[in-house]
Amino acid sequence: MESILFYCFATVAVGTSFILVSMRNIARALFLFFVVLFAMAGLYVFALADFVALTQILIYVGGVLVLLLFAFMLSNKELLNQLQAGTSHFFALPVWQALTVALLFLGVLLYAALQFDRHEPQWIAAAREAGTVITPTDRTVQHLGIHLMTRYLLPFEVISVLLMMALMGAAHLARKGGQT
Amino acid sequence: MITLTHFLVVSACIFAAGMYAVLARRNAIMVLVGIELIINAAILNLVAFGRYDSTHYGGQVFAVFAIVLAAAGVAVALAIILNVYQHYKTINPEDIRDLKEK
Numbered sequence: 001m002e003s004i005l006f007y008c009f010a011t012v013a014v015g016t017s018f019i020l021v022s023m024r025n026i027a028r029a030l031f032l033f034f035v036v037l038f039a040m041a042g043l044y045v046f047a048l049a050d051f052v053a054l055t056q057i058l059i060y061v062g063g064v065l066v067l068l069l070f071a072f073m074l075s076n077k078e079l080l081n082q083l084q085a086g087t088s089h090f091f092a093l094p095v096w097q098a099l100t101v102a103l104l105f106l107g108v109l110l111y112a113a114l115q116f117d118r119h120e121p122q123w124i125a126a127a128r129e130a131g132t133v134i135t136p137t138d139r140t141v142q143h144l145g146i147h148l149m150t151r152y153l154l155p156f157e158v159i160s161v162l163l164m165m166a167l168m169g170a171a172h173l174a175r176k177g178g179q180t
Numbered sequence: 181m182i183t184l185t186h187f188l189v190v191s192a193c194i195f196a197a198g199m200y201a202v203l204a205r206r207n208a209i210m211v212l213v214g215i216e217l218i219i220n221a222a223i224l225n226l227v228a229f230g231r232y233d234s235t236h237y238g239g240q241v242f243a244v245f246a247i248v249l250a251a252a253g254v255a256v257a258l259a260i261i262l263n264v265y266q267h268y269k270t271i272n273p274e275d276i277r278d279l280k281e282k
Binding site: 030060063101103132144156166 | 187195199204209240241254259
C-alpha cells in the first residue's frame with residue numbers, strides 16, 4: 001500500500017515536470033508547477049518529513065507560485081511573441097543540445113543512484129545498527145523545533161538576517177525601477 | 181519499505197527536467213522555474229538522507245533552510261526580471277545584450 005502511493009506520487013511528480021519543461025504556454029506550465037510542488041510535498045511525507053512537506057506547501061505554493069504568476073502577468077507581452085524563434089544563441093543553447101546535456105546528467109545520476117546499494121555510506125549502516133533512524137511514530141515536529149532552537153541556532157539566525165536582506169533588496173530594486 | 185534508491189531516482193529525474201528548463205527555455209520565468217525544480221530535487225535528497233539521522237535531524241533542518249533560501253532568491257530574481265522587462269520590454273535572456281545604458 002505504502003509503495004503504491006509512493007509510486008503514484010513519484011509518477012505524478014516526474015511526469016508532470018517533464019510535461020512542464022516541454023510546454024510552450026507559460027501560464028499552463030506554471031499551473032503544472034503547482035502540481036509538481038504538491039507531489040513533491042507528498043514525497044517528503046514518505047521520507048518522514050511532515051514539517052518540511054507543510055513548509056513546502058505554505059511557502060512554495062502559497063508564496064513562490066503566486067509571485068511567479070504575478071511576474072508572468074506583469075510581463076504578459078511575452079505570451080504573444082514567444083512563438084517567434086530566437087535568432088541568436090548566446091545564453092540559451094539550441095534545444096537538442098540542452099536535451100543532450102540534460103539526458104547525460106540524468107544518465108550519470110541514475111547510474112550513481114542504482115550503484116548506491118552496493119556503496120552505502122558507513123554512517124547510514126551505523127545509524128541502522130544503533131537504531132537512530134526516524135520512525136513513523138516519532139514526533140518529528142517537536143524534535144525539529146528543539147533542534148532549531150538549540151543546535152542549529154546560528155544557521156537559523158544567519159538565515160533570518162539573509163531573508164531580511166533579500167526582502168529589502170527586492171523592495172529596493174522594485175522601487176528604483178519605478179523612478180527610471 | 182521505500183529505500184533510498186527510490187528517492188534518488190525520482191530526484192535525478194526532476195533534476196534533469198530542471199536542467200533542461202534552465203538550458204533550453206527562452207523565458208526568464210521558465211528558467212526560474214527550472215532552478216526551483218533543481219532546488220526541489222536537492223531538498224528531496226536532503227530529506228531522504230535525513231531519515232537516518234534521528235539524533236540531530238540535520239537533513240530536515242537544512243531542507244527547511246533551503247526552502248527559505250529558495251523563496252528569498254525567487255523574490256529578488258522576480259524583482260530583477262520585472263526591472264529588466266521595464267527596461268528592455270522583453271524577458272528573453274537572449275535579447276538582453278548590453279549591461280550599461282547606451
